[in-house]
Amino acid sequence: MTVASGFADEVQPFRLGMLINDKRYRSYTLQIITIFLFMLAFAWLVNNVVENFARAGRDFSFSYLFQPAAYDINQTLIEYTSRSTHLRAAVVGILNTLLIAFLGCILATVLGVVIGVLRLSKNWLVSRLMTVYIEGFRNVPVLLWILLASTALAASLPSPRQAPVLLGGAFVPTNRGFYVPSPVWGDGSVFLGIVFVASIIGALVFGRWAHARQAATGEILPTFWIKLAIIILPALLLYFILGRPVTLEYPELKGFNFQGGLFVRNSFMALWLALSLYTAAFIAENVRSGIQAISNGQTEAAYSLGLQPSRTMNLVILPQALRIIIPPLISQYLNLTKNSSLAIAVGYMDITGTLGGITLNQTGKEMECLLLVMAFYLIVSLLISLVMNIYNNAMALKER
Amino acid sequence: MKTKILSLALGTAALAFGATAASAATLDDVKNKGFIQCGVSTGVPGFAFTDDSGDWQGFDPAFCRAMAAAVFGDPKAVKFTPTTGKTRFTALASGEVDVLARNTTRTFSRDADLKFTFAAPNYYDGQGFMVRKSIGVDSATALDGATICIQTGTTTELNLADFFRANNMKYEPVPIETNAEAQEKYLANACDVYTTDASGLAATRAAFEAPAEHIILPEIISKEPLAPLVRHGDEQWADIMSWTLYALITAEEKGITAANADEMAASSSDPETKRLLGSEDELGVKLGLDKAWALNAIKAGGNYGEIFAKYIGKDTPVALERGLNALYKEGGLMYSPPFN
Numbered sequence: 001m002t003v004a005s006g007f008a009d010e011v012q013p014f015r016l017g018m019l020i021n022d023k024r025y026r027s028y029t030l031q032i033i034t035i036f037l038f039m040l041a042f043a044w045l046v047n048n049v050v051e052n053f054a055r056a057g058r059d060f061s062f063s064y065l066f067q068p069a070a071y072d073i074n075q076t077l078i079e080y081t082s083r084s085t086h087l088r089a090a091v092v093g094i095l096n097t098l099l100i101a102f103l104g105c106i107l108a109t110v111l112g113v114v115i116g117v118l119r120l121s122k123n124w125l126v127s128r129l130m131t132v133y134i135e136g137f138r139n140v141p142v143l144l145w146i147l148l149a150s151t152a153l154a155a156s157l158p159s160p161r162q163a164p165v166l167l168g169g170a171f172v173p174t175n176r177g178f179y180v181p182s183p184v185w186g187d188g189s190v191f192l193g194i195v196f197v198a199s200i201i202g203a204l205v206f207g208r209w210a211h212a213r214q215a216a217t218g219e220i221l222p223t224f225w226i227k228l229a230i231i232i233l234p235a236l237l238l239y240f241i242l243g244r245p246v247t248l249e250y251p252e253l254k255g256f257n258f259q260g261g262l263f264v265r266n267s268f269m270a271l272w273l274a275l276s277l278y279t280a281a282f283i284a285e286n287v288r289s290g291i292q293a294i295s296n297g298q299t300e301a302a303y304s305l306g307l308q309p310s311r312t313m314n315l316v317i318l319p320q321a322l323r324i325i326i327p328p329l330i331s332q333y334l335n336l337t338k339n340s341s342l343a344i345a346v347g348y349m350d351i352t353g354t355l356g357g358i359t360l361n362q363t364g365k366e367m368e369c370l371l372l373v374m375a376f377y378l379i380v381s382l383l384i385s386l387v388m389n390i391y392n393n394a395m396a397l398k399e400r
Numbered sequence: 401m402k403t404k405i406l407s408l409a410l411g412t413a414a415l416a417f418g419a420t421a422a423s424a425a426t427l428d429d430v431k432n433k434g435f436i437q438c439g440v441s442t443g444v445p446g447f448a449f450t451d452d453s454g455d456w457q458g459f460d461p462a463f464c465r466a467m468a469a470a471v472f473g474d475p476k477a478v479k480f481t482p483t484t485g486k487t488r489f490t491a492l493a494s495g496e497v498d499v500l501a502r503n504t505t506r507t508f509s510r511d512a513d514l515k516f517t518f519a520a521p522n523y524y525d526g527q528g529f530m531v532r533k534s535i536g537v538d539s540a541t542a543l544d545g546a547t548i549c550i551q552t553g554t555t556t557e558l559n560l561a562d563f564f565r566a567n568n569m570k571y572e573p574v575p576i577e578t579n580a581e582a583q584e585k586y587l588a589n590a591c592d593v594y595t596t597d598a599s600g601l602a603a604t605r606a607a608f609e610a611p612a613e614h615i616i617l618p619e620i621i622s623k624e625p626l627a628p629l630v631r632h633g634d635e636q637w638a639d640i641m642s643w644t645l646y647a648l649i650t651a652e653e654k655g656i657t658a659a660n661a662d663e664m665a666a667s668s669s670d671p672e673t674k675r676l677l678g679s680e681d682e683l684g685v686k687l688g689l690d691k692a693w694a695l696n697a698i699k700a701g702g703n704y705g706e707i708f709a710k711y712i713g714k715d716t717p718v719a720l721e722r723g724l725n726a727l728y729k730e731g732g733l734m735y736s737p738p739f740n
Contacts, residue, residue: 257572259545364510364515
């Protein structure tokens, strides 16, 4: 180090003690020591794993993933037999987890928003009922709700042979699950799909046009009904023109169970309902706090401009409240996704049930299986965070 | 549920932290702590259940008590850990339990891949199906399309998949965690069929309100030799397990019972009986135990036949015949190597 000669007498030569005593170096010293200790601890853990594996005479490998799983899974979204590999079983589990997480987040959000708004209702009974709901659900562990839902469904509904066939065969509730008709895609249903997608795009384009028109002329169109018509009418028209290409397959009682149609298992229903109802209670509180955080002056200002209450809510309060609601909403989505691993309690075959359950047990590869399952949840959680953060940034206050 | 997560976590943590590293001398560890930690099931009538005072009883706990008596001379020097089909191997591999006596099937992969050492089978079993009489099915080959309750993490899962594939039939598996849960689901008619080892079916059916309304189908679709097991790599401890079981079987063969064991030790003229009971030679010392080890083990709960009769024999609600589990002299498979 070269030092300017004029300050030579002020600058002390570097001594080892300065690493601690000198403010300029101290924080670096401490940081380096801390990270060193952290790495040491981590290395110790890894070393222990390696040593214990060696002592137990076991190897660390993922080759078992490519061997036949040999077990059956009841709910599979992709083709799967007991001859498929453990990897495929894991993918089946992953898809089941994603299905429950996706549907759970949607139902929880819908319920949460409705309940959160209703809790602020001026109607005494409604707001009290919502309070009871929220406090009841969020103060009991979700596992108990899942078990309760499962037991209630199994105990209260009839077995398939005694099951009532409701709505002309369209809905059969049994203690094993619910049977509903499934669509059968005939010839020409491709066109139907294309037209439907095109209609949705058309509706979006119309929305933009209506918005621009309102900005220019001040005229307000009943956009909701027009959009609905744009989406539904062309597809409906084409459906009859093509001679009803999409038919429904109804469930029928054959042997032990109903065959055909779509089978929504009790394990799925119990998990979906319990997770959604539980998480909805938290989301409701987020929504309520978000709305209450917007000062009453905003409402009064909107009213004094002549806006109706519904427009005040949609145009003034909610856009501001969303900024407050979204960040905790992300946490709730993450919670729901992770809580879905409780699926095993009701025998829903998610990733924890397949890879982290049966595969782990049949192959004895605890470490490998658990690492993979943890990595999966980590990646999914990070992806949800990423998507929601993008949405949050889009909604956030744009400061100029 | 809680025990499952706990033992999974413990097992994984043990691999990471090495806190309970399975050391070579399990016998020394056991002697130091003063009791044997024994893994049993969460509850199967006859095989493992808690009595009115909360103590574990049954065919499997009785074996653990015999081992405790062999090691400590005291059948009470044992603590029990209930394990599910899924948690049992992690519990044993991590050292949470010293021995697993939990109607566990000996298989190649459990022996060679999961690294466990099994004793000789203490119950020869096979997988069966239980259904309601009212559904009018008298053969497992008529179960096409049925909903089947099955304990997850067991060999039964693999056998079931193979059986239905071989017979080109379809089924809907309902995975469940414990026997009690299966019973609840089956009785609620949420599944048509319950499948597990035939002994387990008989035991479960015995606990029903109306056992006569259910039948066990004649097909036995697998071999399930149930045996106690320990970790690989500790020959001494594995020998203690194996030879305690042989001692109980030999005792039945020689007519040694809990009641007459002391008398036989003193007065028997049969050389093998004398060696077994420690009044001649010192076999126990070679295992690292007291010479009266087998005598104590037999006095703990009786010989193999007595234990069988007390918990699962035909005079109990479980009402299992000896069948394959009779002594070889009586046409069964129970055969002990000689005590020489």
